[in-house]
Amino acid sequence: MSNTTNNYIQKYRMKVFNELVKLAWFGKLEEEIEELPHKIIENIKDEKERKIVESYIRLAMGLDPINSNKSLREEARKALLLDKIKKPLVSVIENICEQCNRFHEGSCPIHGQGCMNDFEECIGCGQCIEECSLGAISDKIEFIPVVNLLQEKRYPIFAAIAPAYAGQFDESITPGKIRTALKMIGFSDMIEVATFADILTMKEAYEYKHLMNNKKEYFITSCCCPVWVNMIQKKYPTLLDHMSPAVSPMIAAGRVIKALNENAKVVFIGPCIAKKNEAKEEDLEDAIDYVLTFRELYEIFDALNIDLKNLPEENREEAAFTGRVYARTGGVSKAVELTVQRLDPHSNIPFKSEAFDGAKNCKDGLDQLLKGEIDATFIEGMGCIGGCVGGPRTINSIEEGTKRVDAYANGTSMKTPFDNINALQLLTRLGIKRYEMLENAEDEKVKNLLVRNFKN
Template structure:
């Protein structure tokens, strides 16, 4: 499992407590306030100045977990959540009280400075911002333009570059410090990838959760379907079998559980057909469309390249469409490693009703009082192909499309390229557009390792990548084209492309 920092422990404890109270029907005025006293005790560990600030931060966290704004009381927030209300606000939010207002001085001269004779730092500074004070180099912040030349020139490595963890984690520059040195998110740039949430060591960045609203749907006996992302393999324990996870989900109230890897097979075929029908004729290239953070990065930061994104919907949306076609009254819940999927779901409100991360799902199990490891093992056979099950790891999508294209259009040459991390994706796309990379099909993934490296995972990316590969290899040796009949049987008259 991933190392549980104190930030992670607190977040998961709050999630589990809220799930527990909601399942028990006790998320009322009295019990919601008791969460604060139960999590932050007088004799418990202290991370801030006093117990009052600790509880204020937990109160804010509780509101966001219930998908409510900070400017209302906690009891009103609980009432709204129990009534199914979800606040109209961004998925990722910063809790001002929790932000430590990290220093914003980028370059800092350490005690390793020897006040050498060469003074390369002084000579390299274009603004003459460096002088010697008390036998050590000193940077005048009123003159410094943070060019970094001093750091590069220091032979001792005595000058270090300090950036906020949240800023460093954001490849697209969507987080900056305000006048009070608190972090703020520029939502015109943000793609809700969740990298900043994972990076913040103070737990000041959190996300909207919908566990209260979802539990209420299950308690109302709605037909709630869980669609499991291909990355779910091994997430709830290396020895936990897929059928045990499925049985655990049914135990807590899900009506049925289906694999998004089947939707990945649909996407594979549609992207292969779209590639064959457009790229050779236009002598251009096409990108994948399954990662919403990657698609958001192109739309927000490289709008001139929007035309190259595949119009095929993501596996999540494809899976949801199949279920809604068969059962229009279904409540569809995507369960996966991704925070950006919550943003994507808002674009398809008639198809995807809720999105949960694996972390939130683990909290549901804990709140209900069960563990997937304790579930019985029954018969299980994946409905997806080898390629569909491999979608979760980096390179899985591009390999699936190559395999499908070889069968659909044997004469068509697919020249793939892929990148992980939004900055790497941005650079690669610009190079492809400029003709510096000889490729005509691009897989873009916001998270390192692909979906298995998302912000909502429970297990190390390297371990889960191996587990996904093993499951894909053992589950089915066919590819998406050979799974065509099953797809056609489910497809009917569904449209698989974005409007």
């Protein structure tokens, strides 16, 4: 298993995190953290360079890097006791930024050019983080406070893993090996978020059918991507009337797991920076306790010397084709189309989809939609090129990730949510005894688990 990122800054950032994982896991974080800057850079030149390294250390512990007068030892003690990582989740490291005299043309899809300075306007795509060659912009990592949860075992703690995971590690590393590895470090179980994508596919299929029967021109999916949802909320609020009120599969997973497991903690693992922010939105923060990325998970396994290739399998089939294919561009559209066809195979309701990927393409597509230039009834958007397999915290290339996700999606005999007995059993345990109940967004059980109210 090898980390394929070619970005020097990200390799440096992950080196810091890797060292922190070792210290925290073996109970040496407070004791040895003051020496860590010199371990990362053997000959620190000056005070400014030391502060830059310390800023990366603070971010890797889930803390703010700016205006901190506390020692690293005090910060480590604080990080280990955090019950939530607080906003802002993305920070600008000032000592690096001072060295930059370039104007980053096109680095922000909202402002068009220049670095993002107004974080109220930020849609969370992470493009500025990836494009900053000096590494001045970075996001917090949320693993250090999870260490105590995993080691103390006071609560059941579940890893809810995004559908894109099937394409991220070495081809020989199966879902069953990843589940085994996560259990080895203390997780109670690994749950595939694709199962909840199946449930939401069914919900959106009912919503689509209802809107088309009521002569709406088009339906906008809200599933999956917080970048897409944020863009519509902040920049295109007049389109909210056409958008599904469903939560994302990540939020549905967290809420359902907690509804069925008292005192459970849920850690989402995915390809995305924006999911860290989504988990902390005011109307959604009940669902997910911490968010990790695939790249961070790679470093955790590496730091703890876990060799996934040689682990035993713990495989089980949790999701249908429809839930698994969410991980790539056009996947949500395909999932809902197949499900609409199964709902009513003789219906004359049209299904013409349009899928946008990449934040700029999403923005351009929404502009065209407002001008009436798009002839489609189902509109999908994903903030990353290629969809989730192209997320800023993936390991493999978009092409390889897409190929493996397609293989994983086609590797199950369950084609739609109707075939997924796991999803139906989950709903039954929640008191939602028939898929038809998902059609009623005012049903209290459905509303509490699967619906959100968009602020217009």
